[in-house]
Amino acid sequence: MMAKYDEPLLNEIEEEEEKEFLEGIERKELNIPNLSEREVMRHFIHLSQMNYGIDTGFYPLGSCTMKYNMKLLEKVARNDKLNFVHPLQDETTIQGCLEIMYKLEKMLCEITGMDAFSLQPCAGAHGEFTGMLITRAYFEKKGEGDIRKEVIVPDSAHGTNPASAKMAGFEVVEIASKEGRVDIDALRHALSEETAAFMLTNPNTLGIFEKDILEIAKEVKKVGALLYYDGANLNAIMGKTTPAKMGFDIVHLNLHKTFGTPHGGGGPGAGPVGVKAYLEEFLPVPRVVERNGKFMLDYDRPNSIGKVSLFYGNFAVLLKAYAYIMYKGKELExxxxxxxxxxxxxxxxxxxxxxxxxxxxxxxxxxxxxxxxxxxxxxxxxxxxxxxxxxxxxxxxxxxxxxxxxxxxxxxxxxxxxxxxxxxxxxxxxxxxxxxxxxxxxxxxxxxxxxxxxxxxxxxxxxxxxxxxx
Ligand SMILES: Cc1ncc(COP(=O)(O)O)c(C=O)c1O
CATH class of the missing domain: 3.90.1150.10 (Aspartate Aminotransferase, domain 1)
Structure with a gap:
């Protein structure tokens, strides 16, 4: 048996060591402003008044969807019961959080017509990158990984689309638009057995609806490629139609544009990725699942592309999206x-x-x-x-x-x-x-x-x- 250690002596040694350590790093003089509370308050209020925000005026940033969102959503995101939860807590103690994520995934499936979602990606571009990794995993499993090397994007695409495809290891092929829309002849010409995916946003970045989307989907499927939906512009079609109806296989959404968090300013975002059933096995782990009325995190997905962010994504943004959808209900359209x-x-x-x-x-x-x-x-x-x-x-x-x-x-x-x-x-x-x-x-x-x-x-x-x- 170990001898009982001498606690007071141990404390003394520790205190001595700590003192020495602190003396080593302590700065004698700190160049920090010596100001009264009044001065500090006025400084920061003045800075805030110099700033322009969605709460102070019209902010018509195209592509960035800077919409005014109810302050109620911020209140929900700051709820102590949710804020002080630690991501390493045992599943049994975070049933409420898991339930919210589970239900949000189901809501996003309904809104987009997809079969499964991962809430992990933390921005639109991150969602695109995840979607491209899923595309790669899909073709690798089919034994076509070495053949499907190209991703096609229209010249109106958001810059993140080609960047994400390239980062995932694809060659990017750009096609010119015709009258602001996809030129179907140019697309047909670019498509081949080497095409892995065509990335498109609909409406596109000119705000024009790609009315030939069904024909576009047919052409893409003809060569066995996947159709990727950049859902950053979902605000225009939500409740009216779905990417699934248009023939898309993979989508990402910008929750920080459409669902209750303003875009821009570099703040936290969420870019969940949704897929049709045949791609579900490749979604990032963990997946939130329900078994016998209990919610849990499932890591047992051998074909998953793995984790794409720390823990489970930007939970506060997910919360705001959940509250926003619950609040709007049928009014989303x-x-x-x-x-x-x-x-x-x-x-x-x-x-x-x-x-x-x-x-x-x-x-x-x-x-x-x-x-x-x-x-x-x-x-x-x-x-x-x-x-x-x-x-x-x-x-x-x-x-x-x-x-x-x-x-x-x-x-x-x-x-x-x-x-x-x-x-x-x-x-x-x-x-x-x-x-x-x-x-x-x-x-x-x-x-x-x-x-x-x-x-x-x-x-x-x-x-x-x-x-x-x-
Ligand atoms: C059409 C489109 N795609 C992708 C993105 C990228 O989203 P994020 O800025 O969240 O990475 C944006 C951003 O505004 C966008 O407008």
Missing amino acids: NVAERAVLNSNYLMEKLRNAGCEIPFYGRRMHEFVVSLANLKKRGIRAMDVAKRLLDYGFHPPTVYFPLIVEEAFMIEPTEEESKETLDAFAEAMEKIMHEDEETLKNAPHNMPVKRVDEAKAAKDMILTWKDLKKV
């Missing part, structure tokens, strides 16, 4: 209707104000304007974007998609009122008639003027000390 109505209303207002709409026609949840005609006066889309700040609006997405010159990509979302849309159109009309000098030097009323865009993103001022130097 009104979201899509309203989003499409607002987009078409604003597009017509801007067209009447003199904006050019390439491939003019009805749009879905977003639309793209070309400001190329202002180039004759030496004015660029970026100048108009900066001037919008003076009028109190966050500018739309600029210079994307790449197939439109001087693009302004506008997504008003279902949340905005007619008054807000009218005010934005009025500001745009005024700006387009302003003189070159005013536009080139905009913004005039902002605390920060024109910045070096690259430096602003790479060299951020994040501390009090740095701010003092400016």
Whole structure:
């Protein structure tokens, strides 16, 4: 038997060691601001007032779906009973969390028509990458891993699509669009027994619905390839149709756009991946399953691509999506209707104000304007974007998609009122008639003027000390 150790002596030794250790690393002087609470409070409130957010105004970032979401969702995500759960807790003690994940997967299946979902990916691009790994695993199991080397994307694709395919080891083949849609002849020409998948978002990044989607699906299936749905634009069709009806095999959704968490700002996201039944075996582990009324985490999936993130994904974003869907219920389809109505209303207002709409026609949840005609006066889309700040609006997405010159990509979302849309159109009309000098030097009323865009993103001022130097 071990001799009973001398506890007081042990404590003394530990204390001595700790003291020595601390003396080694302790700094005598710390260069931190010596400020009163009042000063600190005013500093941070001032910074927050300099910021522009969805809670302060219209934020029509095309492709990013910056919609105003109910604060109730944040309250749900901050619920202590859910927040203090640890991901390493035993399954039996987290039945509520597992049930929410299980039910959310089922809801997403219903909304998309897919047969199974994994909630693990933490962003849209992460979902795409996961989808591409599933594609690879599927063809490897079929013995076609060495043959199916290519993934096709249209030239209107979001940049993350080709990047994800490449990261998963595929060669990317880009096809040109025709009148803003997939050119079926170009697609037929690109498809072969080497094609692993065709990646598409519908509506596409111009906000145009790919009306020939059933024919596209037929062509893709003819060569034995998979059809991948970038579901970042689901806000436009939710409750009206499903990717499954269109013939898609794999989808990812951006919960941080469509379901209760705003996109942008680099905040946490969730990009769940859904598949048809024949691809379920490849989904990441663990899967949340129900057995005899109990929820559990199932790791026993030999053909799974494995884990794609820590633990089970971004649980707070999943919670908000769950609460959002529960709250909206059948009204989800009104979201899509309203989003499409607002987009078409604003597009017509801007067209009447003199904006050019390439491939003019009805749009879905977003639309793209070309400001190329202002180039004759030496004015660029970026100048108009900066001037919008003076009028109190966050500018739309600029210079994307790449197939439109001087693009302004506008997504008003279902949340905005007619008054807000009218005010934005009025500001745009005024700006387009302003003189070159005013536009080139905009913004005039902002605390920060024109910045070096690259430096602003790479060299951020994040501390009090740095701010003092400016
Ligand atoms: C069409 C489309 N696909 C993919 C993505 C990528 O999503 P994430 O930014 O979450 O990676 C976006 C982002 O806005 C998108 O608009």
